[in-house]
Amino acid sequence: MSDIFQTAPDYGHFNGDFGGSANEYDLSKAGTSSVTTSQVCFQTPPTPAPRTTRNFLKYVTPSAAASKILIQLVLAKQRRYPYGSLTYCFLRQCVIDGTDASEGLLHSSSLSNQGTIQETVMTRLRDTLPAAMLFLVAATMMLVLANSKAQSKQEKRPFGKTQDGQPADLYILTNNAGFEVAITNYGGTVVSLKAPDRNGKMADVILGYDSVTGYENGKAYFGGTIGRYGNRIAHGKFVMNGATYTLAKNDGENHLHGGLIGFNKRVWNAKDVSSIAGQALELSYLSKDGEEGYPGNLSAKVVFTVLADSNALKIEYRATTDKETIVNLTNHAYFNLAGQGNGNILGHQLTLHAGKFTPVDAALIPTGELRSVRNTPLDFLKPLAIGPRIAQDNEQLIFGKGYDHNWVLDRTSAEALSRAAEAYDPQSGRVLKVSTTEPGIQFYSGNFLDGTIHGKDGKIYPHRSAFCLETQHFPDSPNHPNFPSTVLKPGQHYRSTTVYEFSTR
Ligand code: BGC
Numbered sequence: 001m002s003d004i005f006q007t008a009p010d011y012g013h014f015n016g017d018f019g020g021s022a023n024e025y026d027l028s029k030a031g032t033s034s035v036t037t038s039q040v041c042f043q044t045p046p047t048p049a050p051r052t053t054r055n056f057l058k059y060v061t062p063s064a065a066a067s068k069i070l071i072q073l074v075l076a077k078q079r080r081y082p083y084g085s086l087t088y089c090f091l092r093q094c095v096i097d098g099t100d101a102s103e104g105l106l107h108s109s110s111l112s113n114q115g116t117i118q119e120t121v122m123t124r125l126r127d128t129l130p131a132a133m134l135f136l137v138a139a140t141m142m143l144v145l146a147n148s149k150a151q152s153k154q155e156k157r158p159f160g161k162t163q164d165g166q167p168a169d170l171y172i173l174t175n176n177a178g179f180e181v182a183i184t185n186y187g188g189t190v191v192s193l194k195a196p197d198r199n200g201k202m203a204d205v206i207l208g209y210d211s212v213t214g215y216e217n218g219k220a221y222f223g224g225t226i227g228r229y230g231n232r233i234a235h236g237k238f239v240m241n242g243a244t245y246t247l248a249k250n251d252g253e254n255h256l257h258g259g260l261i262g263f264n265k266r267v268w269n270a271k272d273v274s275s276i277a278g279q280a281l282e283l284s285y286l287s288k289d290g291e292e293g294y295p296g297n298l299s300a301k302v303v304f305t306v307l308a309d310s311n312a313l314k315i316e317y318r319a320t321t322d323k324e325t326i327v328n329l330t331n332h333a334y335f336n337l338a339g340q341g342n343g344n345i346l347g348h349q350l351t352l353h354a355g356k357f358t359p360v361d362a363a364l365i366p367t368g369e370l371r372s373v374r375n376t377p378l379d380f381l382k383p384l385a386i387g388p389r390i391a392q393d394n395e396q397l398i399f400g401k402g403y404d405h406n407w408v409l410d411r412t413s414a415e416a417l418s419r420a421a422e423a424y425d426p427q428s429g430r431v432l433k434v435s436t437t438e439p440g441i442q443f444y445s446g447n448f449l450d451g452t453i454h455g456k457d458g459k460i461y462p463h464r465s466a467f468c469l470e471t472q473h474f475p476d477s478p479n480h481p482n483f484p485s486t487v488l489k490p491g492q493h494y495r496s497t498t499v500y501e502f503s504t505r
Helices: 003-007 051-060 102-109 114-128 131-150 212-217 395-400
Strands: 013-016 023-026 068-081 084-096 155-161 167-174 180-184 189-196 202-204 237-240 243-246 269-272 278-287 298-307 312-321 349-352 356-358 404-408 418-424 430-436 440-444 467-472 494-504
Touching (some): 167 269, 180 298, 189 494, 349 440, 395 404, 418 440, 430 467
Antiparallel strands (some): 013 084, 023 068, 155 167, 167 180, 180 189, 189 202, 237 243, 269 278, 278 298, 298 312, 312 494, 349 418, 356 404, 404 440, 418 430, 430 494, 440 467
């Protein structure tokens, strides 16, 4: 199991005897030894059914007819106490017979935040320990809460004002290793990300601007939260339930990255939601019915977490609507693992865990085909440098002016985080691993950067001096019934999670 799964809690907290993730639980065999371990990282074979799973089932009360539950639990911390050891797990997602039940769970048992830890710890101890031990519960809770306080010293600085006078702030999230991510509530934008090289030297590895003004005037979507629909929609048109919707056209004839004023150009509300998982910032934005042509009031939330135990930034997207609409949220960070403004990325080695991509026409609109990458310069199944094939005489590379395509990820599960991409800079030794719940990833090799942008610390950003790995549903999905659907209906919960994890080699 990857390190990310060990350290990437999402929401909800559990206590139990093991650390695991993505546990397939076969109810038909419940009570015997019932957990299939194929996708699991149990330390020992769980016989009988693990306590955490049983606790969990108490909360979700699946119907008698339910045959399959997919539970994702992530190990957060293991602690030894005089009465035994406790493992704190985080619930990532619960899917019963293909239907997402996580939301119900969070509401019915208020397992959504810090209170949770108290509640579940109490539950377990009452079940399993003599009353005399209950005083230890208080100690445990205090420890956990003290821990969570320690994580919440999030720094906030002014980041300038928008042209119409709205103040924006910069939130600095860090972990104890010194990994640091700065995010502004203008556009839900990741402004900087500082990670160590193989000698421990820190560098800011993403492109951006020094203040809100740069982002307001900029056209490159640096680090922004992209919505309501990431990438292109052909002719800014789509049909849903027989009605035709017309969106703003901001890329020639087409709609790109949410339109003229996308989510990356809006001021979001900010809230510190730090926990033992790490320092975290929740941004929320209400996109009104009709904004840029989209139907329905869409209430969007993005939680950015700098994980306490690894150099990783987790981004969780959530949204609900009051009218049927389409949603496809992503982040548009431009990475240069040698440091922003420090040469081009052609020597970076890239791996994309994708055997297919969605070919495009000359306007970068998918044709609808899912094509194999075999024997094409789009094959990154094994790590290869970005540069050597980028100028090949290949129609797709000519249309993209380099790499600017959606890869179809080879996933083992439609719900769990899967490894999507890895990038490695041989010079600095920095490695970026991207995991996501999304079916696709746009690898864009910075083809439109041309040295005219003056970015942070006076740096200039030449051609291909950064790359983007935008996790997403496929471009123009509303016009391709064979692509995974991007429709969100009232009552449904849009969820998407991506983790960018940094290490060195
Ligand atoms: C698109 C590019 C576009 C760029 C804008 C990418 O996501 O795929 O075509 O030019 O965003 O910066």
